[in-house]
Amino acid sequence: MSLVRLNIKGISYSQTQNGAYALILNEVDGERKLPIVIGAFEAQSIAIALEKEIRPPRPLTHDLFKNFAERFDIIVKQVIIHKLVDGVFYSSLICERDKIEEIIDARTSDAIALALRFDAPIFTYKNILDKAGIYLKVNPKKEAEEGDLESVLEDDVLTDPLGTETSKESYKDKSLEELHKLLEEAVVNEDYEAAANIRDEISKR
Structure with a gap:
């Protein structure tokens, strides 16, 4: 086969x-x-x-x-x-x-x-x-x-x-520096849903 x-x-x-x-x-x-x-x-x-x-x-x-x-x-x-x-x-x-x-x-x-x-x-x-x-x-x-x-x-x-289809509105007003910090915190806290959303917002920038 x-x-x-x-x-x-x-x-x-x-x-x-x-x-x-x-x-x-x-x-x-x-x-x-x-x-x-x-x-x-x-x-x-x-x-x-x-x-x-x-x-x-x-x-x-x-x-x-x-x-x-x-x-x-x-x-x-x-x-x-x-x-x-x-x-x-x-x-x-x-x-x-x-x-x-x-x-x-x-x-x-x-x-x-x-x-x-x-x-x-x-x-x-x-x-x-x-x-x-x-x-x-x-x-x-x-x-x-x-x-x-x-x-x-x-x-x-x-x-x-990981939930990237959920609302990302809360991250649009953040600076890139703030987003990278939030991403690090989300990963440390094992909140992969939030991490995926933050990563998507960073990628858009």
């Missing part, structure tokens, strides 16, 4: 499951998307790994795993989403230590959170993408029906589980 490389398109709040998020993976050499439902904690961990400017003062679980692995010279070479059963995706971490490869079973959300931290590529098999992959067209003028996955790609931007 041939492997297909995937990139992370983004994360959206799940329309079908309360408290869950939809992680959207994009086929590198194609137009299909692979939506995977993940929990809020894993969504936040993936979002923080994507947000290079936000660094938690203490390591999250996936950061701890990376630090632990690096201490013992273990690297994650790649992640493979290898099975789909009853709507549940199964993944493997392909790891290497002393030039010996090991395959470790992992939840897909954890595997992708680690892939980001190790800069490891993400793959799936063609038959899984044929079975679960979907085509999503970006159409910001169309009002998507509730539960329609097109809604997660409105304006080609996905909702950030």
Whole structure:
């Protein structure tokens, strides 16, 4: 079976499951998307790994795993989403230590959170993408029906589980110096929602 490389398109709040998020993976050499439902904690961990400017003062679980692995010279070479059963995706971490490869079973959300931290590529098999992959067209003028996955790609931007879609009006009157100070305080306090909003305001400036 041939492997297909995937990139992370983004994360959206799940329309079908309360408290869950939809992680959207994009086929590198194609137009299909692979939506995977993940929990809020894993969504936040993936979002923080994507947000290079936000660094938690203490390591999250996936950061701890990376630090632990690096201490013992273990690297994650790649992640493979290898099975789909009853709507549940199964993944493997392909790891290497002393030039010996090991395959470790992992939840897909954890595997992708680690892939980001190790800069490891993400793959799936063609038959899984044929079975679960979907085509999503970006159409910001169309009002998507509730539960329609097109809604997660409105304006080609996905909702950030850190809360960047919340109101940012309170930061518009702040100076850049004040914003950088607020960003530092938000990260120290582990208020990643506020940190994401402040970072967006700084980026606009």
